[in-house]
Amino acid sequence: MKQNHVSVVVVAYNIPRELPRTLLSLATPYQQSVTTNDYEVIVVDNGSSPAVSESLVSGYGPNFRLLRIDDASPSPAAAVNLGIKEARGDKIGVMIDGARIVTPGLVHFGRIGLDMAPTAVVAAPGWYLGSDIQANAPRNGYTQAVEDSLLQSIRWPEDGYRMFEIGTMDESSVDPWFSPISEANALFMSRENWRAIDGMDERFSYPGGGLVNLDTLERAMRLPQAKLILTLGEATFHQLHGGVSTNANLEQQQKNWILWKTERDALRGPGNFTFHTPSAFVGSLPPSLSPHLARATIATPFRVAPAIAAGFRAQLKPPEESAPTNHAAATLVGLAKGQFQQGNYHAAADILRMASQRAPDELAASRLLSSAGILARHNRVLGAAYLTAIGDAHLAIGENESAALQYRKALDLNPDTVGAHVGLASVRMPGPFYYEWLERFYATLKPDVIVEIGVYDGASLSKIKAPTLAIGIDPNPRATVPLSAETYIVPETSDTFFDRGGADALLAGRSVGVGFIDGLHTFDQVLRDFANLERYCDPRSVLLMHDTVALDDATQRVPPTTQFHTGDVWKMVPALKALRPDLDVFTIATPWTGLTVVSGFGKSGHDPSWIFEAAKRFGNMEFAEIEANLGEALSLVANEWEPVLARLRANLVGEGVQSQPEQLAAAIAEAKGTAMGGFMRRCLHYFGGGRRRG
Incomplete structure (x- = not known):
């Protein structure tokens, strides 16, 4: 036995790609502050086929030697014990898995750590190459070829500490500076202490050893006055090789754990493993590890x-x-950053895994995935917020069916999940948002006066430009955006405004060019608002009604039972179609809840009693009566500018009305030269309905 000499035992089994890197990382001059006289490396071939060659091992230096077990057990425990038995040093380090590359100071600081206390147990944290745990990584595009490229990108082994730039902590060593560990894949003890625990327990019989590594650390820490010394900046990095433990998928790992825990309990008695908190640290902190430590300082x-x-x-x-x-992938990364900033680490990690499937070469070393994945490991509750975020990710890259599935799952958990309702509405009606439609209408029609019922934060009012006069009516306006036109905001209900003659005073004989109804979301109120506005319409007028396409029965109920709420405004469309054949009525399938366009005013007289008939016939109409055929019932048209503009032109310029024909024609010509005409025609197919006039 050599005094102050370190023996490192490495077990190898069918890892011809990985073993040379492991051995190179244990050889000089890669290993720093030691010479070949200070340590030896014992490779124990646990029955590899083909066998590990003597020339391969000896080629790494005179301090390397090979042992071979021909009739090997599936468990590496016996191979470890053979290496310990044959070790020449008084300090012995064990690597049960030879597929792990180590950092350059492992041997040096392993030896120093053992000198810190007679009962020292020195452990190096375990990491994976790649930015995700290797149970997840392969199904997200991570391969051995990607791993090879990663190592090449950091010019390994010129600086082995750069592996921290392309790695992530494994499950046993998450933020070990602040959290206890359960095992070590490089474990150093004195020869006496290895003898005191009788090495590894060879009764752990499963391939890979099952839970023998965790059991070994636990028994070592039960030695009298045992002190766990953790290497501060040294670690082992697991390579992808199809191992039965680290490289099994999550489902298989769960099955393995049940078998392994049963074996362990039979040997030790029922109970859970103890996690072990370091008594001290040994080593230095390489710059490449600093970002991980900084993240862990803030959150683990x-x-x-x-x-x-x-x-x-x-x-x-x-x-x-x-x-x-x-x-x-770039789109998904952007979404993941947003989830990360909100603290939704589980959603961020899984969205990044979706991105990795599409660009594995670019995301294999993602620090964002590594950070999010680590933070998500103890918070894997699939709540409604998580499911909604995953739905948003699928929607953002055009995977609408997958998005809808996630949104529905979210609503099954929480029927009042606003984001899931918004997501489903976006799946159903893609394309330009209704604000864009307002802006187009206002800019193209250039009305003298626009009246909006329902101001809210002023976003729709801000679309109105001078010289148009804007009138906003809302009992509780909260306009917070800059307004560009001469604007009057009237802080009262629309009923009060019209009943007291407020419209007469502000309009001063002018007609309403465009009226936008987006106030109280009830059929009876919208019916009154429509009737009041129509009194000031002429053949050039257009009335717009928002929220006329309900998402489902629950979100259209009055009074509301969900935050996402359209109310029963949709009833206005069948009412107008049935009772006002003189008007042209259609609904643009714009997210999230449609925009109904009504024109053709003043072409012929009409009996105002239609309002009472509408309230009587349609007030108690159930959404179920039209839900299966929304397209026809609501006269839905595609979310495309050109055909809508052509339809308006026919109504506003025809019938002898010559208002602004040049402007409308120019707008149509402009639309033909843009991509607007190609927006999402498939929404017509979704609703099964077309461009039917009311």
């Missing part, structure tokens, strides 16, 4: 809220990195 899976100390609140921000060149 065990303390995901931002750290607060002495009045200072640290803000965890997404790490800066280049966006993928793949468009879908």
Whole structure:
């Protein structure tokens, strides 16, 4: 036995790609601050086929030697014990998995750590190459070829510490500076202490050893006055090789755990493993590890809220990195950053995994995925917010069916999930938002006066430009956006405004060019608002009604039972179609809840009693009566500008009315030269209905 000499035992089994890198990382001059006289490396071939060659091992230096077990057990425990038995040093480190590349100071600081206390147990944290745990990574595009490219990108082994730039912590060593660990894949003890625990328990019989590694650390920590010393900046990095444990998928890992835990309980008695908190650290902190330590200082899976100390609140921000060149992946990364900033780490990680499927070469070393994945590991509740975020990700890259499935799952958990309702509405009616339609209508028709019922924050009013006069009516206006036109905001109900003659005073004999009804979301109120506005319409007028396409029965009920709410405004469309054949009525399938366009006023007289008939016939109409055939019932048209503009031109310019024909014709010509005419014609197919006139 050599004093102050380190023996490192490495078990190998069918890892011809991975073993040379592991051995190179254990050889000089890669290993720093040691010479070949300070340590030896013992490779134990646990029955590989073909066998590990003597020349391969000896080629890494005179301090490397090979042992071979021909009739090997599936478990590596016996191979570890053979290596310990044959070790020449008084300090022995064990790597049960030979597919792990180590950092350059492992041997040096392993030896120093053992000198810190006679009962020292020195452990190096375990990491994976790649930005995701290797149970997930392969199904998200991570392959051995991607891993090879990653290592090449950091010019390994010129600086082995750069592996922290392309790796992520494995499940046993998450944020070990602040959280206890359950095992070590490089474990150093004195020869005496290895003897005291009788090495690894060879009764752990499963391939890969089952839970023998966790059991070994637990028994070591039960030695009298045992002290766990953790290497501060040294680690082992697992390579992808199809191993039965680390490279099994999550489903298989769960099955394995049941078998392995049963074996362990039979040997030790029922109970859970103990997690072990370091007594001290040994080593230095390489710069490449600093971002991980900084993230862990602010938040860990065990303390995901931002750290607060002495009045200072640290803000965890997404790490800066280049966006993928793949468009879908870049879109997903953008969404994931938003989820990360909101603290939704589970959603951020899974959205990044979706991105990785599309651009694995670009996201294999993503620090954002590594950070989000680590923070998500102890918070994997599939709540409505998570499902909605995943739905948003699918929607953003055009996977509408998958998006709808996630939104429905979210609503099954929480029927009042606003984001899921918005998502489903967006799936159903894609294309330009209704604000864009308002802006187009206002700019193209150039009306003298626009009256909006329902101001809210003023976003729709802001679409009106001078010299048009804007009148906004709302009992509780909260306009917070800049307005461009001469604007009157009347803080009262629309009923009060019209009953007291407010329209007469402000209009001063002018007609309403465009009226936009977006106030109280009830059929009876919209019916009154429509009738009041029509009194000031002429053949050039257009009335617009928002929220006329209900998403489903629940979101259209009056009074409301959900935050996402259209009310029963939709009833106006069948009412107008049935009772006002003189008007042209159609509904644009614009998100999220449609926009109905009514024109043709003043062409012929009409009996005002239609209002009472509408209230009587349609007030109690059930949404179920039209739900199966929304397209026809609501006269839905595609969310496209050109055909809508042509239809308006026919109504506003025809019938002897010569108002603004040049402007309308020019607008149509402009639309033909843009991409507007190609917007999402498939919405007609969705609703099964077309461009039917009321």
